[in-house]
Amino acid sequence: MRRLLSKLINRALLTEPFAPVMDIGAGVHTNARRRLIVGLGNPGMNGSRHSVGMAVLEALAARLRLADSWHGDRHVSGEVIVSDIQDTQIVLLRPRLLMNINGVSVAKAAVKYSIKPEHILLVHDDLDKALGKLAMKQGGSARGHNGVRSCVECLQTDVMPRLRVGIGRPSGKTLVDRHVLGRFSQEEQKILCRVLEQSVDILLSQLTDKEDVQSPLLPPGGRPALQTGKQRVCSISPAKDTTCQSQ
Numbered sequence: 001m002r003r004l005l006s007k008l009i010n011r012a013l014l015t016e017p018f019a020p021v022m023d024i025g026a027g028v029h030t031n032a033r034r035r036l037i038v039g040l041g042n043p044g045m046n047g048s049r050h051s052v053g054m055a056v057l058e059a060l061a062a063r064l065r066l067a068d069s070w071h072g073d074r075h076v077s078g079e080v081i082v083s084d085i086q087d088t089q090i091v092l093l094r095p096r097l098l099m100n101i102n103g104v105s106v107a108k109a110a111v112k113y114s115i116k117p118e119h120i121l122l123v124h125d126d127l128d129k130a131l132g133k134l135a136m137k138q139g140g141s142a143r144g145h146n147g148v149r150s151c152v153e154c155l156q157t158d159v160m161p162r163l164r165v166g167i168g169r170p171s172g173k174t175l176v177d178r179h180v181l182g183r184f185s186q187e188e189q190k191i192l193c194r195v196l197e198q199s200v201d202i203l204l205s206q207l208t209d210k211e212d213v214q215s216p217l218l219p220p221g222g223r224p225a226l227q228t229g230k231q232r233v234c235s236i237s238p239a240k241d242t243t244c245q246s247q
Contacts, residue, residue: 033088035207036115038106040124040147042181043096049167050180052192053123053147054094056165059196060203061092070094076109085207091115103150110155117155121206122162123199124148125180129166132191134199136206137162163202165195 037060041051046058061067061081069081081092091113095105110120118139124147129135139159142149152158170179184192 034091034113034115034119035088036091036093036106036109036113036120037203037207038093038095038102038109038120038122038151040095040099040102040122040145040151042099043094045181047183048181049184050099050125052125052165052167052195053163055192056123056163056196056199056203057092057094060200063200063204066092072096073112076112077105078109080109082113085204088207090207099147099150101150102147103152103154106151107154117157118159118161120151120155120160121203122148122151122160123203124162124164125167126164127167127169127176127180129164130168131166131184131188132195133166134195134202135164135166136202137164161206163199165199 037057039051039054039057041054042048045051046054058067061069064083064085066081066083069083070079071081072078073080076093077097078093078095080094081090083090083092091109093105093109095102097105106120106122109115110117124145126135126143126145128143138161141158142152148162151160167180170176
């Protein structure tokens with residue numbers, strides 16, 4: 001019932017159905033490359049586990065010395081930063097809508113900045129990965145994440161690459177909702193600092209490496225196979241160096 005309600009709200013808030021943009025839109029800017037990076041989360045809950053995607057974007061903005069450049073944009077129902085990295089124009093987006101309808105903000109930004117879904121990188125929390133683990137996923141299903149599901153519904157495709165940031169499952173009898181909406185403990189925050197640093201490194205490599213940022217190969221019809229492609233997993237520990245492996 002909750003899923004159906006979120007779907008109806010997604011549709012109601014989009015003034016018109018999302019339509020894939022054409023490359024000619026990029027001509028407005030001198031750079032031919034344009035990318036949208038979205039930190040999924042709940043507005044006003046930046047310190048919660050569920051909004052760790054927003055924390056990653058804030059860390060990215062700080063690394064780029066753009067921390068004071070956030071500004072509200074009512075046309076996309078969110079806060080944005082527009083800047084350049086080498087020959088790529090980047091748009092950072094923090095939706096001002098609830099997680100379950102984050103996709104409305106993402107779709108509006110994609111239309112405004114003429115960015116195709118395969119050039120939209122979503123950053124979000126992942127219950128199935130322990131805190132300290134990161135994974136890049138090239139499209140595919142939402143895997144139960146409501147924010148990603150909203151993006152898939154509003155963009156009408158699941159090709160968007162994602163950076164999945166592990167937050168781990170609750171221990172004992174703690175409810176999942178209370179866990180994801182809760183704040184990181186002091187011990188977890190020690191690990192989180194390393195997680196944010198490594199997440200920014202991964203995002204910058206995606207934005208500056210020409211091979212990594214190419215559009216994923218699409219089968220006929222434009223929708224990629226859900227189980228194709230490898231995920232690059234990074235394990236981070238306060239006492240150890242970061243290690244990565246493909247799986």
